[in-house]
Amino acid sequence: MIGGFFKIDNIEKSFGGNKVINGFSLDVAENTLQCLVGPNGAGKTTMIDLISGRQKPDAGKVYLNGDDITGWGEHEISRKGIGRKFQIPAVLKGLSVRENLEVAYSREVNALRNMFSMRARGCAEQLDEISRQVRLTKRLDVEAGLLSHGETQWLEIGMVLMQDPAILLLDEPVAGMTENEIGLTVDILNKLKRTHTIILVEHDMGFVRKIADVVTVLHMGALLAQGSIEDIEKDERVRAVYLGTEDTH
Amino acid sequence: MIQNPYHNKTLQWLFYLVVFALLGAVPLISDDAFLLNQLAIYGVYGMLAVSISLCWGSGGILNMGQGIAFGLGAYCMAMTMQMQTQAEGTIPPFMLNNGLDALPWIWQPFQDTTTGIILALLIPTAFYLIFGGVMFTARVSGPFFAIMTLATLSAFATIFVDLQPYTNGVNGISPPGSLNLGETEIDPYSSGAYWFVFALLVACTVAAKLINQSRFGLIVRALKDDPERVRFLGYNVAIYETLVYALSGLIAAIAGCCFAVLTQYVSPAQFEVGFSISIVIWVALGGRNSLIWAMFGAFTVQGAQSYVGDQFLSTWILILGFSFILVVRFLPGGFAGLVETILGRAAKPEMGADTANLEFSDAKEVAK
Numbered sequence: 001m002i003g004g005f006f007k008i009d010n011i012e013k014s015f016g017g018n019k020v021i022n023g024f025s026l027d028v029a030e031n032t033l034q035c036l037v038g039p040n041g042a043g044k045t046t047m048i049d050l051i052s053g054r055q056k057p058d059a060g061k062v063y064l065n066g067d068d069i070t071g072w073g074e075h076e077i078s079r080k081g082i083g084r085k086f087q088i089p090a091v092l093k094g095l096s097v098r099e100n101l102e103v104a105y106s107r108e109v110n111a112l113r114n115m116f117s118m119r120a121r122g123c124a125e126q127l128d129e130i131s132r133q134v135r136l137t138k139r140l141d142v143e144a145g146l147l148s149h150g151e152t153q154w155l156e157i158g159m160v161l162m163q164d165p166a167i168l169l170l171d172e173p174v175a176g177m178t179e180n181e182i183g184l185t186v187d188i189l190n191k192l193k194r195t196h197t198i199i200l201v202e203h204d205m206g207f208v209r210k211i212a213d214v215v216t217v218l219h220m221g222a223l224l225a226q227g228s229i230e231d232i233e234k235d236e237r238v239r240a241v242y243l244g245t246e247d248t249h
Numbered sequence: 250m251i252q253n254p255y256h257n258k259t260l261q262w263l264f265y266l267v268v269f270a271l272l273g274a275v276p277l278i279s280d281d282a283f284l285l286n287q288l289a290i291y292g293v294y295g296m297l298a299v300s301i302s303l304c305w306g307s308g309g310i311l312n313m314g315q316g317i318a319f320g321l322g323a324y325c326m327a328m329t330m331q332m333q334t335q336a337e338g339t340i341p342p343f344m345l346n347n348g349l350d351a352l353p354w355i356w357q358p359f360q361d362t363t364t365g366i367i368l369a370l371l372i373p374t375a376f377y378l379i380f381g382g383v384m385f386t387a388r389v390s391g392p393f394f395a396i397m398t399l400a401t402l403s404a405f406a407t408i409f410v411d412l413q414p415y416t417n418g419v420n421g422i423s424p425p426g427s428l429n430l431g432e433t434e435i436d437p438y439s440s441g442a443y444w445f446v447f448a449l450l451v452a453c454t455v456a457a458k459l460i461n462q463s464r465f466g467l468i469v470r471a472l473k474d475d476p477e478r479v480r481f482l483g484y485n486v487a488i489y490e491t492l493v494y495a496l497s498g499l500i501a502a503i504a505g506c507c508f509a510v511l512t513q514y515v516s517p518a519q520f521e522v523g524f525s526i527s528i529v530i531w532v533a534l535g536g537r538n539s540l541i542w543a544m545f546g547a548f549t550v551q552g553a554q555s556y557v558g559d560q561f562l563s564t565w566i567l568i569l570g571f572s573f574i575l576v577v578r579f580l581p582g583g584f585a586g587l588v589e590t591i592l593g594r595a596a597k598p599e600m601g602a603d604t605a606n607l608e609f610s611d612a613k614e615v616a617k
Contacts, residue, residue: 052481078483092474095467102464103471106483111492114464141252163482 322505536585
């Protein structure tokens with residue numbers, strides 16, 4: 001019996017004979033914010049790719065709500081309720097901010113039914129609400145390709161919110177943001193984790209400290225340590241491989 | 250905020266209305282049978298341009314083999330028309346010359362006009378669904394897809410030449426009579442035929458525009474930008490791509506049917522690579538992101554070719570190629586892009602005037 005809400009079981013992935021993920025397992029409880037940290041090359045983004053279906057694992061299983069979703073297509077995993085924000089913000093540059101958010105409101109994905117629908121039900125209200133949250137109300141008619149880097153990050157966060165998935169995979173959501181903007185992100189994430197499960201990849205320990213319920217340290221594609229931020233910061237092995245080499249201040 | 254009038258949906262539909270009203274009125278002005286037939290053929294080219302604008306402009310699927318659907322539609326229609334003129338139990342004369350003594354099975358369904366017309370639309374569309382489905386699920390895209398369409402088109406040309414007993418090879422099929430729909434005969438040199446083609450052109454363009462404005466159209470435009478991102482939002486990108494490609498094929502098939510009706514002739518020339526590429530050139534010149542401007546592109550290039558091109562003979566193709574290079578380099582949005590920029594500029598000074606007025610009235614307020 002597969003228990004739990006979201007579970008990764010002994011997953012493995014190699015690229016050209018090089019084992020990037022080496023028997024990694026993870027159990028995520030509902031409505032928690034789980035941070036995935038680790039030095040460069042630890043396999044964090046690969047993990048996100050494996051969960052969201054961009055890469056297929058060589059061995060191991062991924063379960064959501066007890067269903068085996070290993071090897072499913074990207075769109076199927078997304079429909080099952082896993083939304084993703086990319087490391088390099090991926091917005092639809094040729095479309096306006098409003099259109100980006102409308103596309104992300106993917107309640108109806110059937111192509112034929114969408115052909116006979118001019119606008120999705122409930123989309124306008126949701127769009128109002130979320131554009132306010134991510135502070136893009138005044139930029140709705142701007143082409144997304146013209147946004148600043150910070151705004152682009154916000155837009156992609158907004159897109160994931162429009163999608164409203166059960167699990168949000170966020171790959172370095174605050175990269176390139178100002179202190180002020182990071183503060184705002186912390187607020188949004190802290191509010192969001194009451195109703196959503198979030199798996200977040202991050203380098204910045206200061207940011208992790210402000211939001212994480214559980215921290216998982218990944219090293220050489222395997223689990224090194226897991227626990228609250230205080231436990232992790234005390235852990236000798238973590239200090240050796242990660243904090244000792246990377247966090248010098 | 251002042252919007253560029255080019256992007257105003259109401260104005261766009263108004264523009265469609267004016268353009269189509271003018272085009273529809275042509276037979277009231279002229280009753281020159283030859284001219285009407287020629288303009289109706291331009292309408293066919295307009296449909297082809299609309300079909301390419303739909304899949305290339307909206308969906309970013311560069312299709313250099315639109316002749317596949319066009320040719321298949323035209324052949325099926327010509328076969329239907331040929332069978333309408335055959336007396337019971339006889340077979341087309343070219344088959345006798347090629348040593349056949351009974352109607353081949355592939356010609357049988359075209360003995361019935363309704364079945365023939367249905368097949369003329371169904372066969373090309375079904376082919377596009379299968380071909381597109383195979384390509385897009387394998388995530389073939391961009392130049393690779395364009396090359397596949399081109400190769401497939403050449404294959405069709407070869408097959409239709411080679412199957413001489415069934416297609417009359419390079420000579421093609423020229424049905425001796427015009428198409429009869431029930432009791433009505435569609436004389437290709439008449440205002441009736443012009444309006445027939447015109448109505449289909451309007452229907453195709455309006456349908457394509459409605460599709461572009463639907464949620465389907467929005468998602469298609471999104472996947473042109475970044476198919477990967479759209480996939481992660483839960484959409485099955487391959488289905489969207491296949492459908493928009495097949496819809497553009499359906500429009501090209503309708504164009505093919507009209508072409509056969511208007512010219513009473515079909516040959517492997519309809520599968521010529523050069524012709525399919527020139528459709529892409531019309532659309533690039535007119536502006537691939539706009540259905541109606543893509544149609545104008547077809548009118549402009551084909552019109553220029555008929556009236557100016559004859560004087561230049563083979564130099565014409567050089568002129569066409571050179572203007573294509575100019576447009577790609579200086580007007581990536583085609584004529585439509587130019588109009589968009591001009592209208593955008595025209596709307597801006599107004600905005601300047603508005604703010605100036607505002608400041609002025611503010612100043613008055615202060616003065617009081």
